[in-house]
Each structure stands twice: as structure tokens, then as C-alpha cells.
Amino acid sequence: MTNPKKLAVRIFSAIAVLLAVVALPALAEDNSSTYENSLRLGLYAVFYHSTADDLTGPYVPPASATSPGVNFKAEDVKTLYLAYVRRLSPHFETELALGLPPLTKTEGKGPATLGSVPYNGQVISTARWFAPTLLLNYKFRDESAQLRPFVGIGVNYTSFYDRNSTAAGNAASGGPTKVSLPSSVGPAATVGLSYRAAEHWNLYASYSITQVKTKLTANTAGVIRTSHISFGPQALVISAGYSF
């Protein structure tokens, strides 16, 4: 049976992509007094809000009355924000947002020790993730306004790479561990404010939410453990944009 929540996410993603694609030719206007392209650079502060099922697999102690299950959480990061924005019409623009892939640390969450190996609070793995987000933004107010609020919806693609289990992670897992995290596609939404500072220059502040779901598979010497993870990364972006 299809999970209704999953279905909703898919429909939402599909609409976002459709809107972005359909809007491009339909909404594009030739207006020589405005700039069509903009590059933005800024700070990306990501709050992961990760939730994961307890790790399951061989030799993983199950949750009990005296001990929580084996779980983990992602530490929040700050990284460089990069985006390319194309103006489509006086009120619509499309944004491709990229962050410089941050090194995300995953901390053990659960029992203080696994056997006698420290677990809770230990950095057990690191990963970088490349997470482009394609957004269709609607900008309020007239193009000549200095302050323009905007809202946007779109789609996020997240790919994890440079996945490493740390020494502490290997000790807890039982040996050198290969971590697999398949890519995720999910909806994204943003609200923000742009401020025209000069002829070519704008300043932006935005707050965005994406939904990332993946399945963690840890392979330690052929012993496989898994967990489903949901991130709801919320990102605060402060950036400066150059339009041309």
C-alpha cells in the first residue's frame, strides 16, 4: 500500500518541478530594465532536526526498560551558500541553491556504552552531502521596491558522499564500517526577504525547509545494520547577490 505521506511528498515534488518547467517560457518576459541572472553567495546555517529509527541488525542491543535503543543524530553545520537565480517575470524567479558540501558529523544517541565501548555522544561517522535545491520563488511587491518578500517551493535532491565511519564508530560497530546512504529527492519550501543595496547588488535573508529521507546501511565486516532516517533540515541563509 502506498504511504499517503509519501504520495503527498511525491505529488508536491512533481508539482514543484512542473511549475518550474512550465513557468520558464510562460513567465519569461524580455524587460531590458531588469537583470535576468543573479549569482548569490552567503552563509548557510543548517539545523538538521534528524529523526531515525533505532538501528536494527545483528548484535545491536534492542531498546529495553533499562537501556534506550541504538540511535544517532546529525550535528548542525554552517557552510557556504551558492545560488544561481534566473528571473522569469516581474514576480517569478527560479533559484538553484547549492551549499558547499558540509562535513556533517553523526553522533551516537542511546546507550552510554555498547558493551564497554562508549557510544552516546560519540562522533561515529562523518559524511558530506551535496544537496541542490531547485525553487520557484514568487516575489511580492513591484520590481522597483527596495524590500521584496518572497516565498518559494521546489524540490531538493540530496546525495551523500565521503561517508566515513570514525574510529569511535568503528569501535562501536565492531570494525571498519562502510556506510551507505542512498540519495533522496524531496520537497523544499522557503520564505525570505530581498533588499536592493545597489544597482547590481541585493542582500537576502531566507529560511527554508526541505525533507530528506534516506536509509542508512552500515556494513561492518559483512554484518549489515540498517536504519531509516528522516532529516527536516531547516536552513537560515544570509547572502549577497550580484545581478547581471
Add this chain to the structure above:
Amino acid sequence: MNKFCFMIAAVATALVTACAGSSSPTSVTTASTARGTLSTNPPFRIASLSAPAFQAALSASASGSQLLQISGAPVCGVDFYYLKFWTVGGANEPTQSSGALMVPTGPAPTCSGARPIVEYAHGTNTDKTLNIADLTKSSNTEGALIAAMFAAQGYIVVAPNYAGYDISTLGYHPYLNAVQQSGEMIDILTAARTALPKTQTSSTSDNGKLFLTGYSQGGYVAMATQKAMQTAQQPVTAAAPMSGPYALEAFGDALFFGGVDLGATVFAPLLTTSYQHAYGNIYAATTDIYSATYAAGIDTLLPNTNSIDYIFANNLLPLTAAFNIMTPTVTLPPSLPNSAQLSALLTGLLAEPSNAKDPRTPLFDLGFGTPYLINNDYRVSYALDAATNVDGAIPNPGTGQSAPGLPLAATAPTQTFRLALYKNDLRNGGWTPASPTLLCGGMNDPTVFYPLNTSVIQGFWAALQPSLFAPGGLVQVLDVNAPTNGVASATDPYAQIEAAFQTTQANLFLQLTAPAPAGAGLTAAAAQQQLTQNYHAAVAPFCTLAARSFFTKILGG
């Protein structure tokens, strides 16, 4: 360039970069299936317990607390590694097997650096999922025993699960196959020595000293390994086989003559399946040996993922009735020499034991019933061979006299199952140990008869080389039931262990017979029956303690 194309190209480039990103390495899986190859290196560590954590884990259960009383408190922590390695089955077919590498850890000086290896062979186990490295399963009592007794006291422990168990896809277990089982012990030792420097406990290394031990089936395997390594001129520091069925032919003869041991209905299918795979001539169909009630599927019954209780409850095996209670009236073909005389002899021999004076008669009587496991015809075919080509270790059925020198059967048996037992009998090859050896067991063992195995091997070796047993000789023999005054002496270094075993048994009897609620309120007979049923298992920790004491003394401790 079109701006959109630029955008797509940028994304594409980023994606390619992302996909090409590497991830951290894991263990190397070796493609080689050569014997002794460690499949996954470094091996998986199931658990790492400090000495206090291990002690706490054992203390949490009644059986663990009892074990601690015998083994003493852990001095070292223990890292439990799960080894996967390549070996062969009973027909020399390659198979992957698995086992344990337990490595001592911790700050005490005896817990790291160069340490001796104890290689342990486990006893008969019907649980196909057995993984002796996994102490999270409470059924893994032997894993806990060897971890507490050896690893937590500074010995590196290596123990196979055996081919046919756990991940092995062999489909049967080469039970009491001397060549296969000793070979697998050597293979896991090779794999463990490969693994040790790669583990997360690499500060503990192998000092080259090797002690072999094991209990019951494993006692047999330990002795077979000692013999095989000695033949191959591989060093063995010392061995302590415990309660093993070493003299298989004599043990088999006694069984078929009616001396049915407790567990015979489990041992029989394990043995016939093992030897059928090895030699191919044990039966054409399982009905050649087994009654119609049990013959179907008996060749794949053990080991099983279902519990032995399930197997008995579903009547897949009888609990104790190895033989038909209606014993055969033997009529041999007149063409056989002394046909009539032999027929009468066998008819008498195969009658249900009814000697009221023999204290073992009630036990042996349990071996007869309906439904029964083994056909009368098959019993007669075995007994005919045993009665005409007599094993030197058991009294000649015709004369009642024991043969001098305690050899095996005078000539190779003709009955195929008896021939298989003969081939795997550890008297075979006329060898004596070249390294210190402790034989430990309990005289009253109803499962693996001490007189037929430990005493027979003792006698056999003494016949070949009496000096082995002289003071300062290589071989010591310990019967935990031996009369003792409880004081360790030069003549009996194990007096305290004997006393401890006997006191434990006596206390258990008192507890079983004491009125409820303090005791179990059993009658003396019922309490004795329970002690008898548990006797074979009860001896194990005491013999294992004796083995450790023996090894420690050899190390100069």
C-alpha cells in the same frame, strides 16, 4: 553558452563529483576458498567487554554466577571476534565455517602483549544457529564458559562453530570425523592467527604457545587435533581433552550390545549422516538403519534450527529409545561358521539389560522402547561384526575375557558403520601424545562412558608407553568423582577440584530433596535421576578449571 545550459552543466558537474565521492573502507573479503583462509579481515567484533562489565554480565544470571564461582573473577576484559574462514566438509568439499576469536584486553599485565592461545572444541550441539562467539544468546553456555575460564584470565581463545553450523552451507555436520574436525581446528587456528594482528585488540599477540581442549564431542576433537598436529609436526604445547568419546569402536560396540548412553538417539543420526557423507557406504536408504517412524528426513534433521525439545515433542526423534524393546531372536544363516552358537550368543547379548545388580541397568533400560530409533536387523548386523571381530577394549562376548594390550578390532570391521567408527577411533594409528596431556572426565558420566573412553585411552597409551603416566610423565588423568580428602597434594594436584565437584553435586542433591519451598521436594530417586541427567554437563566447568590449572602450570604459573 545558453544560460540554462550553463546551469544544467553546473548541476551535472556537481552530481558527477558527488557520485564519485568515496566512502570509508570496510573489511576485505577474500576471494580465496583455500583452507585456513580468513574470509573477512579484519573480522567483526561482536562485543567488547571490560573485566568489570563481563563480571557484571555474568553475575546477572544464576548460571553466570555459578560459573564465576568456579572460574574466578575476570582479570581481563574480552573482545569477542566473529571469524569466517574456509575449511572442507567430510567429503573434502570446500565450505565456509565460522567461529570465535576471544582476545583478552585491559591494563593487567597478563591481559595484553604476547599471550598463549587456547583452542577449544565445543560439545555436541543440535542448534544449527550456534555461534560460540555470540554471548548475547543465553543458550551459548560454552561460549560463556571459555570466555570466563580462559579469555578473562589472559588466554587468547579460538573456537570453531564447526562446518554445518551458523553460516556454513554444508548441509550436514561432519560429526566425529577425525580428519575433518581436526582439519577444521587447524584451519580456524590459521585464520585466527591471520586475524589477530588486524583486530582492534592488536596490542595482544600470539606468543606461539598452543593449548588444545574441548568437552564431550569437543574432547574427541581436541584429541584428534593433537594427534593430527603431532603427525604434521606442528607444535602443541599441551592438550586437555575432556569427557570425549575417544574409543569410538568400543563405545559403538557397547551401545549396540545394549549399553545405551543418555543422548544416543541424538548421537546416532549425527554419526550416520556424517559418515554417510564421508564414506558413502553407511546406508542405501535411511530405512536400512532407522525405523519407519523416524527414517524420513533423519539424514538432514541435525543440527536443526528448531530446538531439541521441539524435535522430541514432534516425535522427530525418540527421547531415549534407541532400540526396539522387542529385542531380536537372532537366526543366522546356517552357512556361517558356528551359526547356531553365534545366534544364541547374539540373542542373549542383544536382550534388554536386566542385570539388577548393575547400577547402570535402569539407565540402559531407557534405551529400549516403542517407538524406537534403530531397526533390530541393523542392530544384529553390527553386533555380528562386533562379536566376531572383537574390540580389545571390551570383554569378549564369547569368553567374557578382555584382550591383552587393548588394541582395536583385530581386523578391520566388515559392517560399514562399525568400520567408520574404527577409522575414527582415536586409538587408530597406535600413537601416544608427545606433549603434556590431561584427560579429565567423571566416572559416573551416563552420556560418554568414562571407563569405555577415558580409561580405555589411558590403558591403550599405557600399553604402548607406560612411562607416559609415571610421576613427571606426560599424561595425567583426572576423574572428578575420584575419592578425595579435599586437600591438594603432590600426588593429586586436582584434589580440590574433585572435592568442589562432589560438594556441588551433594549440595544440589540436598537442595532437590529438601521440602518446598526451600527445596524442590523431590524424592531421593527423582533427585538422583535429575543429577544423572545433568551429570555430563555438570562436569564440564570443573574439568575446564582443571584444564586451565594444568595449562597454567605448564606456563610456569
